[in-house]
Amino acid sequence: MAERERRQTPPFGGVFVSHARIMTTDDMGRAVRRMAHEVIERNHGLDDLVVVGLQTGGVPIAERLAETLADIEGLHPLVGTLDVALHRDDIGLRPVVPEAVTDLTADLDGRVVVLVDDVLFTGRTIRAALDALCDFGRPRSIQLAVMIDRGHRELPIRPDYVGKNLPTRRDEVVDVHSAGVDLGVMQK
């Protein structure tokens, strides 16, 4: 979970207390490797592929995915980042502030975009990202890769590539960081 959401998402504001380590760094590496193979298999290679990480949690995962794709195919896909704060549907309902700059220089017309985020929850971030991407061109298709799918969708959105399906309670918090993935709660 991105740092800003940790701080700002009601009712989670507080201190994250981990209950269980769900994935280690090695587990995440293996999951990225499998997802990379799935991406290549599904798209018959890396032609026209753009990997776009969602700020801020999806960016490191997108970079690892792109490196792994390059390892396997010997061809480095284009990589971009996207901050969806200004496209969110909860502006005015909770503090929303863009904290990272979108860097999407590739022309998306006719390309295959693989959106990457750390945790898929309600689907509202992805909805905002789809909306934002439309301003950058008309991709041939948009696919979604997430490290953790924790359920509780509020919109008709499903991922194409999943690191791990993790059943959760709504009040739990999933924390994806460099040392692995933790499941816990926020304590005031």
Add this chain to the structure above:
Amino acid sequence: MTDAFAEIGRRPIPRVPALRGRTVATLFFENSTRTRMSFETAARRLSADTVAFSASTSSLSKGESIRDTVEVVASYGADVLVVRHAMAGTAHRVAEWTDLSVVNAGDGCHEHPTQALLDCYTVRERRGSLDGMRIAIVGDVSHSRVARSDVLAFTTLGAEVVLVAPATLLPPAIEGWPVTVAHELDPLLGDLDAIYLLRLQRERITEGLIPSLREYAADFCLTAGRVARMRSDALVLHPGPTNRGVEISAEAAADHRSVILDQVVNGVSVRMAVLFLLLGSGRQLGAVEAGDAVEVDR
């Protein structure tokens, strides 16, 4: 934070839905082209609606008071009022009359906070930080709201400011300002990090504050010769509109060190950040006066 808004301006479709359904009212009791267009462009890039009011074509000429005008515009459903007026303190007064957010877009000879923000952003964009910089503000300081806001903003961010002007164009009570004063430009040129040229308001000659435009230009105009004596990494700024040949020559304005057009571009981004902070970020801010405005950009 302004970086994120600057990026939107470079997109193929430079618009985000952040302030959809919100209304920005521009109340310009004094004429302006660039500040108003800049605010309106900023509002549109955030998908806000704009309602424009200008003094010359309104009921103000029928004797309607500012307070009535504000109430009428507020009841049209405006969410933020962008106010410019020739009287100092107007935006502050308006903020007392209404619960809406009020942005001061220039009040008389007092302040012009968003100009100061965009100036700071422009300098920071080129040089990384204002800390320790030596910046000269040259020209009609006395009548300049830009100078007042810039002195506050530049010194708050750690720059050293020197005001350069003939004594008649300096304000009477300058002792309390955190600045040094000089009456000659030439000796300073070599060690300036930036030079900020103020527009010389031509009506000042008729008041007898300067002998003639030519004489002013001879001492204070940034000519090609003067700009050549400045450091290679120095910056040249001007709030516009420029009087070519009075405070700046055409060659100096076109010099690679001139960031005058960057200032215009950055003005939109900074004003997007201000409007978004007021309307969309969920933070509670009152009137954006210069002091707060500097905080806003951090």
